[in-house]
Amino acid sequence: MTTCTDNWEQVEAAAKTVLGERLAEYIRRATEKPHPESQLIAVLHEVQSEFGYLAEAHLDAVAQLMQVPAAKVAGVASFYHFFRLKPRGKFMINVCLGTACYVKGAERVAQKITEELGITWGETSKDGVFTLEGSRCLGTCGLAPVVMIDDEIHGEVTPDQVPALLEKYLKKARE
Amino acid sequence: MAKPKKISLTIDDTLVEVDAGTTIMHAAEQLGIRIPRLCYHPDLSLAGSCRVCIVDVKGMGYYMAACSSEVWEGMVVETNSPEIRQARRDIVELLLDNHPMDCQTCERDGHCELQNLAYSLGVRARHFEGRRKRFPIELSSDSVVRDSEKCVLCGRCVRVCAEIQGVHNLSQHGRGFNTVVAPAHMKNMDDSVCIQCGQCINVCPTAAFTEKRSAGPVWDALANPEMHVVVQTAPSIRAAIGEGFGLPPGTPATAQMITALRRLGFDRVFDTDFGADLTIIEEAHEFLTRLKGGPLPMITSCSPGWISFLEKFYPELIPHASTCRSPMSMLSVLAKTYYAEKAGLDPRKIFMVAVMPCVAKKFEARRPEHFLELPTLSKGEGLGVRVPATDAVLTTRELIWMIKCYGIDFVNLPPGEFDSPLGTASGAGDIFGATGGVMEATLRAASELITGKPADRLDYTEVRNVEGLRETYVAIGQHNIHVAVANGLTNAKIILDRVKAGEQFHVIEVMACPGGCVGGGGQPYPPQGVKVLDPDLLRRRASALYSIDSEKKLRKSYDNPAIDEVYESFLGGPGTDKAHKLLHTHYHAREPRGIK
16 A cells, blocks of 8 residues: 555554454455455455444445545445345344245245344344345255244244244343 | 557448457547447546447347447447347436436536437337436535436446546445445535535536536525625636537637626626736745745645645645635635725625636635634624625536526627726736646746746746646746646646655646636536547637737736735735735645545
């Protein structure tokens, strides 16, 4: 990096406070690679895996540490489906909406989940425990309808089973 | 350098030979074929996003974008067939489907590239009726208004902001139907690193970016018999205003412009060039002081977009910016002090209008530093009143509209002359509007000041028509002055980084807009077929200013008798405390800080 702002020390310290030393170090190493500008997506992935989402403050800190304009960072982060700009819950619920699951009643399962949690697609429950997402196909059509919570697959889910299923994770969250 | 390889191809049954690396669009132009286009701009990087310039290339299973596809040996291109014309028409119809289509009430009516395209491609009916995107108009900025409903996502504004201005304020947020062009995190323009230059307005094919309107308060003041309404016009207005009335670019129209302003009802018509002459003298004095005690280089400060850039991107260089107010601000201050006193007017009753080629001037006028503390009235009223020195800033475009609205036959107007005492100006003031002009005017004055003799040289052609960036040495007395001129802030960055690295310069002129003020964000939209930022258009406007300068008897700011008069009877001389208080200002670092 050849240029930086007049108050660089302040800016750098603030960015490090937001992201933490580990990520700051990750970014430093990324910017030393041959095409630093191509590292932006990799850096955003790393930041999201740390915080679960990308807050404005995270994006601004990335912009400063990489010396990439904030508008560009925000543009990239808001373009890709994988990047989340809002906080996500402790557990990610992924309801499969692929053809097989849909035919087997995924819609009704999803409906039950939204009723139980009071949220809709893409939202996070008030207690911060669950975020609800839909996927096209999880590749386990034999188990339809499928609900994936974090990395765990739950097959042949019926709407009646939903409260107990959620309760299991609520208990985990309380531990 | 080796000669580029030649490529032969056929376009519309005609054989043509072009350099390797040429795009289909440019190859076709060599045959006089103008392929319709929208997102393409010759001075910006390629986006290839609008697909309006599609052509049929034999053997390809799909239409190719002519702007972004390079030719190859033996390529067979068809630019015109019923199918291609239909496809282009469909593309534009789809853009329109998601567009407000309020042409008659739109700021850009008659100058809209989308409107022109729809007409020329034969869109005569709506075949698609789909969802409309809805966004509120964003009015936070003093200069630039953002209306995302009119955006066609061509990305020209994003590119001009990043590539020409180096500001990188805009990007496309989100994707697909929900894509919005906005500053980082969809913040308001006012909370962004925007420097208010208005080049996004100039390059926008529609009206997704427009200037903040100021004509309302001006009409009100003109209709108010209690107000004494004074107007000043910047140098580059006279070089461009004619374009609004069908005159060819580069036609000087000072005399008609003055008459038009009088007919609109302005009580006094002053010349910003007078302010420019004053700026030059103050700046020459400042330069002499800096030559003895630093800090050097001195960087010019007339361009408010540049000052905004300085404060957000290079605050460490603030001590180098000349403390002189801009010519607009100097003239406004004198109108409400010196002129008010002379004419026996209450400055509270003076409404000061400035016609500028610039939208950033609207921002400058609102800066608290450019407010004026008015003296207490004898009756004890108006204690400590702070008023703006400039009450309203109109762009060239707004003035053109007002003249049309009033029903004035601009082209056939009898000539008029500026009023005294703030209307007499030297040619040095006129050339302020072109890149290098402030430098040339400064050199004319500085050479007299440094050598103590009348300048033997008036023309400094080496700093004229600067395409982006130029530096040179000028001998004045025993000094060898290292000067640089930059227009477009990406060019300015190159010089500024060298200053930061410790290189020695004496004077640097920076203008935010390409070509200087003649290419400002408030200038007329160019006539159909001419691209904004076109170097030839900018040169023609600049040449109007150079011809006005060369035809004047008065060519040096020091020779201006009106300036002598104001120094003698009011300011007490250049660089005095009073001159400093009224004619100088200061700058400060601003948030958010830009990333260079």
